[in-house]
């Protein structure tokens with residue numbers, strides 16, 4: 488429910504009807520760092536499934552960051568105990584996730600503590616360390632990538648990680664690098680990212696820059712065949728190691744969630760219309776753009 492009492496999506500970063508490639512960082516109250524909702528059990532089980540099937544695709548780390556990984560785990564356990572009591576139990580060096588009943592011996596994860604941390608929360612966790620060309624991705628528990636491959640980004644600095652993001656190098660690269668240098672451990676931040684996708688899967692490693700038309704998606708069925716994917720991302724500096732932890736919490740809702748919110752449908756339509764072509768191609772919108780816009784037109788016409 489929103490403040491107005493009208494049901495709809497929980498986050499709507501497109502609500503102002505604009506598209507701007509911007510850092511969009513806002514202060515994060517430390518108590519809101521981790522977000523848990525009704526999908527928690529299902530998403531943690533999905534993480535377990537992905538880790539069992541192909542661990543290296545969803546967890547990987549460069550040598551030399553074991554201590555920083557342990558720092559993340561300790562911070563996370565302290566946070567959960569303080570702000571989400573009841574989600575996990577902790578006894579004799581064993582952590583238990585209450586909803587799934589899964590237990591983990593801390594000792595088994597001594598050198599891969601970020602893997603254990605990732606199994607305790609819905610967020611994906613990425614560890615960044617200063618390098619010669621800016622902050623470098625040194626470890627990640629990444630079960631829900633939005634169409635990218637961990638193996639291609641591990642060991643890379645921010646500028647190269649974002650190489651194919653349309654407009655990033657020109658508009659965001661330097662400000663983001665500068666921001667990382669000055670981020671303070673007592674001033675965490677968050678930002679929201681959004682996309683429209685034709686696949687609701689949380690784990691997606693490919694599918695950017697698609698152009699082939701999707702005849703099966705029409706104005707009539709777009710509400711059920713397209714999804715709004717929102718990433719709530721947070722950044723905080725780890726006080727001991729000085730590394731930065733980047734968290735990504737993914738929300739996927741069918742586009743039809745806007746049926747009760749014609750105002751948001753109109754805003755999304757206008758944000759999409761403003762989006763530069765390069766960004767539309769990056770996000771693989773062309774295959775269904777026409778059906779999407781006409782569906783949103785239909786919803787928006789119900790506004791006011």
Ligand code: HEM
Nearest residue numbers: 509510613624634635640648649651652659663682695733
């Ligand atoms: C202030 C910080 C950051 C900003 C402003 C930023 C901005 C962006 C933007 C605008 C995109 C395009 C997403 C889309 O619209 O679909 C993106 C994608 C991405 N970002 Fe970031 N990002 C930030 C931090 C990070 C960090 C710390 C990582 C570390 C893992 C990261 C990894 C990625 C990856 C892997 C992609 C997908 C790239 C691809 O498709 O090749 N970002 N980011």
